[in-house]
Amino acid sequence: MHPEPTRSAPAGRVVNLHQPAPLTPAAIIPAPVVPVQPQAVPTVASIVLPDGRIVTGYAVSTLQPEPVAAKPPVSRAAVNVALGGVGFLAVCGGLLLLTTFITALTALITQLIILAAVIFGGWIAIQVFSTNGRRQGTTVHIRRAVFKRNHFHS
Structure with a gap:
């Protein structure tokens, strides 16, 4: 059994039409319904093809490109490098x-140590070289002694 040719097909040519098989109800998964507000009803356009067929459909408006955001005069990377340099200098x-x-x-600690040495050394020098009549220490009197056979006789 051959399918019937369509009316829009050129003469002498057979076009086979295939109908899709319907899905069984178990295989149909309901899609979530999201309410969408129509912004504008698109216009319907019809085009006549050279062979006489008419194609009707919605007119597709040309897509407008996204407006390009104004770039700052200086890039962020340059600003970050400059701020890093300022921080490094700080x-x-x-x-x-x-x-x-x-x-x-x-230098202060060194000078304090030298000052302490000079003061302490001066105090020691005064104690050693002072002659104020009293003597401190042990006085040793040396008498004539005779040494015989490496033995001391007094």
């Missing part, structure tokens, strides 16, 4: 001040 300045402080503190 840290270097702080480190320079820290090393200067440590150097000054070391």
Whole structure:
């Protein structure tokens, strides 16, 4: 059994029409329904093909490209690099001040040690070289002694 040719087919040519098989109710999964508000009813357009057929459908409007966001005059990467440089300079300045402080503190401690040595050394010198009439310490009197056979006789 041959299908009947359609009316829009050219003469002498047979066109087979295939009808899709319906799905059984068990295989149909209901899709979730999302209410959508129609923005505008599209217009219906008809086109006459060169062979005389008429095709009717909705007119497709051309897609407008998304407006390009205005780019800032300076890129974000350049701003981040500049801010990083400023932060690095601030840290270097702080480190320079820290090393200067440590150097000054070391010099101060050195000068205090030298001052203490000079003062303490001066006090010792005064104690050693002072002659104020009294003597401290042990006085040793050396008498004539005779040494015989590596033995001391007094």
